[in-house]
Amino acid sequence: MQPAAVRGAPQWLRGLLSEEFFDACAAHPGERKNDKNHFCVDCAAALCRHCLPHEPAHDVLQIWKYASCFVVRVDDLRRFDCAGIQRACMQLHTVSDHEVVFLNERTARKRSASAENPCAACARPMPSGHDYCSLFCKVKHLGESEHGLRRALRVSRREAAATPETQSGKRRPASSSDAGPSCGGSLRKRGRKQPEPERAPFC
Numbered sequence: 001m002q003p004a005a006v007r008g009a010p011q012w013l014r015g016l017l018s019e020e021f022f023d024a025c026a027a028h029p030g031e032r033k034n035d036k037n038h039f040c041v042d043c044a045a046a047l048c049r050h051c052l053p054h055e056p057a058h059d060v061l062q063i064w065k066y067a068s069c070f071v072v073r074v075d076d077l078r079r080f081d082c083a084g085i086q087r088a089c090m091q092l093h094t095v096s097d098h099e100v101v102f103l104n105e106r107t108a109r110k111r112s113a114s115a116e117n118p119c120a121a122c123a124r125p126m127p128s129g130h131d132y133c134s135l136f137c138k139v140k141h142l143g144e145s146e147h148g149l150r151r152a153l154r155v156s157r158r159e160a161a162a163t164p165e166t167q168s169g170k171r172r173p174a175s176s177s178d179a180g181p182s183c184g185g186s187l188r189k190r191g192r193k194q195p196e197p198e199r200a201p202f203c
Contacts, residue, residue: 015044084131
C-alpha cells in the first residue's frame with residue numbers, strides 16, 4: 001500500500017494507489033468470496049463482487065494479483081496514460097494473455113541509481129525501454145515535475161460532457177444530474193425488484 005498523499009493526483013488515483021485490495025468487504029461480511037478486488041474510479045471506492053452490478057455509467061476496474069503484487073489491465077485503465085511503465089504479460093483467461101501494470105512501487109529488488117536502466121522514481125533496475133516500475137512511481141515522478149500529471153491524466157467522456165465550455169470560455173459548474181448517480185447505494189446488497197400489480201380490466 002502506498003501513501004495517499006501524491007502531489008497533484010486526483011482523488012480516484014490516490015485511492016487506487018492507497019487501497020489494500022483483497023481485504024474482506026465490510027458491506028458484505030457474511031458472503032463468500034467477499035474480497036475487494038474491484039475499484040470504482042468515479043467513487044474512489046474499493047468493491048467486492050457482491051457490490052456489483054455497479055452503476056453502469058461508472059468506470060470500474062478489476063484488480064488482480066501477480067507475483068504477490070496488485071496489478072491492473074492496461075486496457076482497463078483508460079483515465080491514465082501508462083506509457084513508460086513496465087508491463088507484465090498475465091494470463092487472465094484460458095485463451096489470451098493481457099498486459100498489466102503494477103499499482104505499487106515494487107520493493108523486492110535492490111535499488112541502484114547507477115544501474116543501466118533504473119526506475120526514474122525509485123531506482124529499481126528494469127529492462128531497457130521502460131521509465132517506471134509501477135503506476136505509483138510514474139504518478140510520484142510526474143507529480144514532482146514542472147508539468148505535473150496533466151499530460152498523463154485523461155478525462156472520461158462523461159466528465160467532458162459535464163463541464164462544456166461556454167462561448168465566453170468559462171466552464172459552467174456541473175450539476176448533480178451531470179455528475180451521474182452516486183455509487184453509495186450500490187455498496188449495499190440490493191433486493192429484487194417487485195413487479196407492479198396488474199390493474200383489473202374495466203367491466
